[in-house]
Amino acid sequence: MHLVRDLLDKQLIDVNWQKMGRVDGLLMEARPGTQPHIATICVGGTVLTRRLPGFVGRWSTAVLRRFGPRHGAPFRIPWSRVLSVDAMIRVDVDSDSSDAMASSRWVRDRIIDRIPGAS
């Protein structure tokens, strides 16, 4: 499997077939004597801002750490929970009840619900 081509930046789908972000980063694990392999998929938070170049990247990472939901900590999915790798990557996570959708819920609660006619 070609990591960058087949995994990175692909759409993630949860166990209920709902979108839950993209593969923003991959954590590899390398132990002596074994092949390096993927340990974790990282979603959101500072993983993305750190990919931005130079000053923009450093500044946005800092802002996210100060003010972001969960202080910019990315949502981590262990490789064992990946169900299928295709055009989209399906994982065994219920995004609605997990931290993956934390910022979405924050926007919903703090902003969307305050506007009349939200539901």
Add this chain to the structure above:
Amino acid sequence: MKQKILQLTLGVVTSIGGFLEVGSIATSAQAGASFAYQLIWPVVLGTIVLIFLVEMSGRLAAASKLTVSGAMRDRFGFDYFVVPLVTLSVVIYLVLAAEVGGAAFALQLVTGISYRWWAVPVALLVWLILWAGPFSAVERWVPLVGLVTVVFLVGALELNLDWGALAHGLIPTMPSHDGLHYWFLVVNILGATIAPYLMYFYSSGAVEGKWDESYIGINRVIATIGMSFGALLAVAVLVVCARVFEPAGMRMEGYDQIALMLTGALGSWGFYLFAASLFVGCLGACLEIALAVAYMTAQGLGWRWGQDEEPRKVPRFVLVYTVLLALAPWLIVLGVSPLQVTSMSMALTAATLPVAIIPFIVLMNDPVYVGKHTNGWIGNCVVLFTIVMACILAVVTIPLQLLGGG
């Protein structure tokens, strides 16, 4: 099959809202007033490129079930995707400001109240339609209401047209006078016609409409007829202005002059129908632009999205268009001339076309994404040639124009 014909309205909506909006009206009017029929060729060239691009975005959606933005992030990764995302968002914001200005000016024409007071209400109205209305309502009503723009065709046909001179305008010629203004208008026309936001809007509509490979044929028809209809209207505007303004030597420097274009042939009807067309065209464009940026952002970042979804289910998608529309009216409120905003936004669109389009062309030639439906070489060549030409012209003429040409 009936479903597919109904989808024709997607093409017409995209066309009216995306084509005959303030950019096309303003640039066609300026072109006709300053150069008579000489500048019909960039309208036609731009339309051909646009048809190719819109057809490609539909084909991408049908073959891969991905939208343009989603496929771009997928294929090129965030590190490259962020460049078109940010560049296009900034340029498209300026286009949105211009459209808000156009709609606000239409209201000034009718009510006499300054357009600066109307900018915020217009943005609010656009937001309300997106907040409360499902995509299908937008798809159904905009083309119906947009038919008012046919008045430009009526206006054009009312005049005794010199068809020979018109046909001559289809061929690119060197300007007979005022070279800088001529090429600046070419840039503006190309930027007004080849609007990247149309691709994001169209492919998202196709995915929300659940297109599959069986739609590839009808997609070609939709793209061609839809965009051609808009082109026809733009040429009609140009022709009317060529007949009404050019012989009198009137250069269009503001919307109040452009508003006169149908009043000779159609009297007071001409005045109010112009205002109605300007309003509807701009409103449609605002809807599409706001949605296009929200689509681009949400799809690129993997968020949930969809105009048909309840806002609570797609909060970040809704936040994007909300913030965009909140920021949109302020250039106009602060009193920047609407025609200037329009001109600059069109020119900047042309200058940044390669950023959006070149990666897209690469994508459309990649069988991983479009299977056996990759691009033909004609499409690739026409699009790439025009994009590069538009960019070079823009880069050369914008600074000169700013430094006080024309």
Add this chain to the structure above:
Amino acid sequence: MRRGRHRGVGRGGMAAVLAALVAAGCSRSPREQARMELLSVRSWAASAQMVGERWMERAVPDRYAKRALASFVKKIESERSKASAADLPARAKAHIVAAFDSTARATDSLLRVVERGDRAAAAHITARLAARARDAHSMSERLRAK
């Protein structure tokens, strides 16, 4: 690395040459500038004239005519200031500034007529504006012919 830098200079150099060519093609002699100013006078006079005529025909509402004419006056005056400061041949400059002035005055009179609702008086002023436009046009043609 070095190859990349060369390529960068090449592209930048080309753009600079292209810009210089276009600029050279578009830079204006004082006479050409004077001609452009006269065409501007013609454009504004014709615009004010058209607004007046349409208003007389009741093809445009009062509120539009008033706003449009008021904005024309402002723009004519600003162009007049630019022209009087510009590098133009002396005799032409005097004519041009005078032309802007009389066009501004005529447009302003038309504005006041519209405010009064006096359609009879408007015909006289639109004729004046038509004359201003024709004069400016023929002056500009003479500059071109020479």
